Amino acid sequence: MKAEIISIGTEHLLGQIVDTNAPYIAQKLALLGIDVFRKTTVGDNQERIAKVLKESLERVDLIIITGGLGPTEDDLTKEAVSKVLGKKLKLDKEIFNKIEQRLAYFKKGIKKGAFKQALIPRGAKILNNRIGTAPGILLDKEGKKILILPGVPKEMIVMMDEEVIPYLSQIKDKECIVSRVLKVWGIGESQVEEKIADILKSQSNPTIALLVKREGVCIRITAKFSQDKIKEKIKKTEDLLRNRLGDYIYGVDEETMEKVVGTLLKKKKLIISVAESCTGGLLSHLFTNIPGSSTYYQGGIISYSNDVKSSLLKVPYELIKEKGAVSAEVAKEMAKGVRKICVTDIGIGITGIAGPTGGTLQKPVGLVYIALSTPQGEISRKFLFSGNREDVRWKASQTALDLLRRHLIKKERKKWSLNLK
Numbered sequence: 001m002k003a004e005i006i007s008i009g010t011e012h013l014l015g016q017i018v019d020t021n022a023p024y025i026a027q028k029l030a031l032l033g034i035d036v037f038r039k040t041t042v043g044d045n046q047e048r049i050a051k052v053l054k055e056s057l058e059r060v061d062l063i064i065i066t067g068g069l070g071p072t073e074d075d076l077t078k079e080a081v082s083k084v085l086g087k088k089l090k091l092d093k094e095i096f097n098k099i100e101q102r103l104a105y106f107k108k109g110i111k112k113g114a115f116k117q118a119l120i121p122r123g124a125k126i127l128n129n130r131i132g133t134a135p136g137i138l139l140d141k142e143g144k145k146i147l148i149l150p151g152v153p154k155e156m157i158v159m160m161d162e163e164v165i166p167y168l169s170q171i172k173d174k175e176c177i178v179s180r181v182l183k184v185w186g187i188g189e190s191q192v193e194e195k196i197a198d199i200l201k202s203q204s205n206p207t208i209a210l211l212v213k214r215e216g217v218c219i220r221i222t223a224k225f226s227q228d229k230i231k232e233k234i235k236k237t238e239d240l241l242r243n244r245l246g247d248y249i250y251g252v253d254e255e256t257m258e259k260v261v262g263t264l265l266k267k268k269k270l271i272i273s274v275a276e277s278c279t280g281g282l283l284s285h286l287f288t289n290i291p292g293s294s295t296y297y298q299g300g301i302i303s304y305s306n307d308v309k310s311s312l313l314k315v316p317y318e319l320i321k322e323k324g325a326v327s328a329e330v331a332k333e334m335a336k337g338v339r340k341i342c343v344t345d346i347g348i349g350i351t352g353i354a355g356p357t358g359g360t361l362q363k364p365v366g367l368v369y370i371a372l373s374t375p376q377g378e379i380s381r382k383f384l385f386s387g388n389r390e391d392v393r394w395k396a397s398q399t400a401l402d403l404l405r406r407h408l409i410k411k412e413r414k415k416w417s418l419n420l421k
Contacts, residue, residue, distance in 0.1 A: 001034045001172055002060040006052055008067035008077050009151055010043035018377045021066045022147075028160055032168055033175035033224055034062065044068060049080035057084075057187075061144050064164070067151030069134035073111025077148055078137070085141055089119040095126065099133045106333045113184075127163040131155055136163060145171075156236050167330040175299045177224045182233050182241060183251045185402045192217045195244045199237075204236045215256065216393065250405060257401045258286040264408040265296035272404070273342035274300035275313055275334040277325070278352035278368060298342040303334060313337030326351050328369050328380040335373035346407075347373040349398055352383075354392045370403055379407075 006026050011017040019041060026036045037060060042052050049068070068077030096118035098212060117134050120126060121258060127136030127147075128216060132155040137148040149156045183396035184192055189212050193200065200208055206223035211304075219241060223233045242249055251260045274283050287293050301312055301408045306325055309315040315333040323329045331349040339347025344353050352368030359365035364384070371380040385395040 001062055003029055003034050003062040003064065004056045004060045005036060005039045005065060006049075006056065006065045007039070007041045007151075008044065008049060008065060008213075010045075010074075012041050013043050020153050021151065024153075024157060025064055025066070025160060028165060029064075029168075030179070032165070032172050033177050034172055035177070037226075044074040044076055046076040046083070049077060053081060053084050057141065057144060062147070062168075063145070064147045064149065065070055066149045066156055069117065069148065069150050071116050071133075075116070078119060078121060080150065081137075081139065081146065082322070083229050084391055085121065085139060085146075087121040087123060087139075090122050091115065092118050092120045092126065095120070095135055100273075102133055127159055129155055129159055130162070131158055131386040132239045138167070173310050175224050175226055175305075176230060177222060178230050179220055179222045180238060181223070181253050182219040182238065182245075183216050183255065184219065184245060184248045185250050185256075185257065185398060186211075186248050187217070188420060189217050191221070192245065196241060199240055206233055207328050208237065216250075216398075224238075247406060247409065250402060257398055257405070261401050261405050261408070262287070262290045262293055264295060264405060266292070267315065268408060270346060270408075271296055271342075271344040272346050272348065273298045273338045273344040275338035275347065275349045276300060276302050277304055277309070277334070277350060278354045279350050279393050279394050279397050279400075280304065282393050283350065283400055286397055286401065298344045299343070301338055313341070326353055326361065326363055326367060326369060328371070328382060331369035331371035331380045332378040333371065335371040336378055339373045345374065346404070348404065349373070349380075350396055350400055351362060352392070352396055354389045354396075356389060364397065366392050368392070370396065370400045372403060374407075 004026065005022045007019045007022050022039050025106060029036055040052050042048050053063065065077060068075045078089060084370065086296040096114050099114040099117055120137060121139060124136040124242065127138055129135050129150060132150055132152060134150045136150070136159050139146040148160050189210055206221050209220045211218045212222060221234055221237050223230050226231050250257055267363045276283055281300065281302050303309045303313055306320050309320060309330065310317045313334050314337045315330055319329055319333065331351050334349030334351060335347040340347065349371040350368065353359050353363060353365050355365035366385040368383045368385060369380055371378055383399060385392045387395070
């Protein structure tokens with residue numbers, strides 16, 4: 001079954017209200033195995049609504065429309081649908097009385113609004129709206145289904161769950177659509193694509209899509225099978241991708257880097273502390289975002305100035321003067337210093353140039369050194385991040401977490417200094 005979603009409302013086109021209905025409907029249809037081919041937004045104009053509906057009827061078997069069922073003059077969805085289907089609107093007295101009773105505490109405009117909302121296309125099936133006044137409507141045109149739902153999100157959600165899903169479950173194909181997302185950090189989209197090129201080329205079902213997001217390169221696996229087969233099919237594709245990308249994959253679905261790292265620290269019963277310069281406390285913020293992080297996060301020092309690096313973290317001032325505050329040597333001393341001060345198993349040190357000023361030819365904006373300190377010694381890695389100040393700080397923080405993650409799983413790559421785009 002192929003479907004389209006039509007969202008009605010000029011307010012969406014003006015950017016005054018974000019359409020949250022369409023994503024919710026799409027997610028629910030996917031779970032039923034119904035493919036959504038298009039989503040259209042159209043303003044409160046009868047002719048335009050009718051035109052969009054006619055086009056959709058030529059393409060798909062199922063159309064779900066939200067919005068335009070209210071009591072005001074600009075609510076024109078039923079009028080447009082009735083015109084396209086050649087069905088006159090008829091007053092449903094039962095609905096009219098129900099709306100009047102529900103709105104009895106209003107003094108004016110009850111009858112006119114109730115009358116408009118109680119007009120139903122002839123031959124339509126009414127879908128109950130137990131928390132609002134506008135009923136949902138189900139229409140059939142030569143085997144093609146048209147569902148009209150209120151635009152108020154809470155009403156739409158209840159009706160989708162209680163009325164639409166049970167109905168569609170009876171008529172849909174016996175397949176479902178499920179997606180799983182693998183999250184990658186440390187290489188860019190083009191590098192990911194290169195590593196899995198043959199897998200991408202041969203994909204059919206499941207399908208694979210690459211998306212670049214703030215949390216890295218996301219690989220979405222989407223499969224459409226019967227429920228007894230779908231998990232197996234997704235796992236088979238995921239195993240292929242993991243064999244190619246290895247430790248570059250740090251998490252799945254809603255997992256964040258800080259959550260993954262926190263779980264590892266808790267499992268290994270290790271305590272962490274942080275010394276930050278260019279990230280200005282962002283890394284500590286990410287650690288403490290996770291509930292229960294007090295079991296593995298001890299504390300941090302924002303050593304923004306050289307004086308603080310020297311006085312608190314005991315970084316030798318001569319070293320700062322010789323190598324510069326942004327250097328591998330200083331990053332190591334920062335990590336070692338915070339580990340000793342906070343008495344932790346691991347210390348992280350970050351120093352760099354977030355920009356937009358402060359860079360030189362030898363040390364450009366985006367240059368960051370990240371170090372780990374353990375009882376066995378210190379390691380430091382050099383990175384050159386692109387983007388604005390916020391981008392550099394974010395990438396530095398995520399990369400510090402990833403460096404720690406790789407250390408914890410004992411599979412850190414020997415050459416891991418790279419440019420992240």
